[in-house]
Amino acid sequence: MSDAKTYHGACFCGAVQLRVTGEPEAMGYCHCEDCRHWSAGPVNAFTLWKPEAVEVVQGADMLASYHRTPASLRKWCRSCGGHVLTEHPELGLIDVYAAVIPDFPFTPGIHVHYQESVLRIPDGLPKMRDVPAEMGGTGETLDE
Template sequence: MMSGHEFGGGCLCGGVKLKVKGNPLTAGICHCESCRKWHAAPFNTWALWRNESVEITQGEDLLQGYDSVSSHRFWCGNCGSGLLNRKPHGGTVVYAMVLAESGYKHDPSCHIHCDESVYEVKDGLPHYVDLPEKWGGLGETVLA
């Protein structure tokens, strides 16, 4: 882990490396179909950062991308690791926490998009049908 409020991370093959500074705005666990497909996993652990907090330090030329209305997703073109999800509105980046160097920890605050869940996690955190109200969602929770 890097010193202070910085940490590094990167893709499986090591071709792309990132540095993240400061503390995330929030962190959570997403169960949406898009995240599940992107990470080939039952859910995605993520943290939300301001754009200026995330720096690609190596391998920017390896990045491949896919754009949708709500996301600009980037992955390593060599190994396929999902790396970043830049949000076109709000100046933020979603960083998949599985890419962080060992030793970095930031506890999730909630589960989101649980209406699309394929795997139930019972951890005592709020489980939102879509998103919390403060993030533009319905704010409805489901029991887990």
């Protein structure tokens, strides 16, 4: 039996329930225009998990998806419209939005796509122009 911590989350109405297990690969804030428009906010808090750490335990048939680019397959609840997660097939990771897993101890470590920021956050965390080089970006950091 695993000692990995498990956290539960749900869409806005609770029709879609999910479970994440263990620790995410990364946590932070995305400032890209796509995430801002999708979340209807000035910034999106993300948690990136390996696919085997994420399980939809209820309501998988209630998930709808939108595939704007090959880099992301965004999923939401057909009943309430609540956003649940984004699959990133090119990275082999799934972004479960931090707000969807309220008991998870979200500890951001980075800001990505900070050049597109509309809300500056002077928190001392690294500010990436796009994404880290190991994820296919330039790895270039920006000033706060």
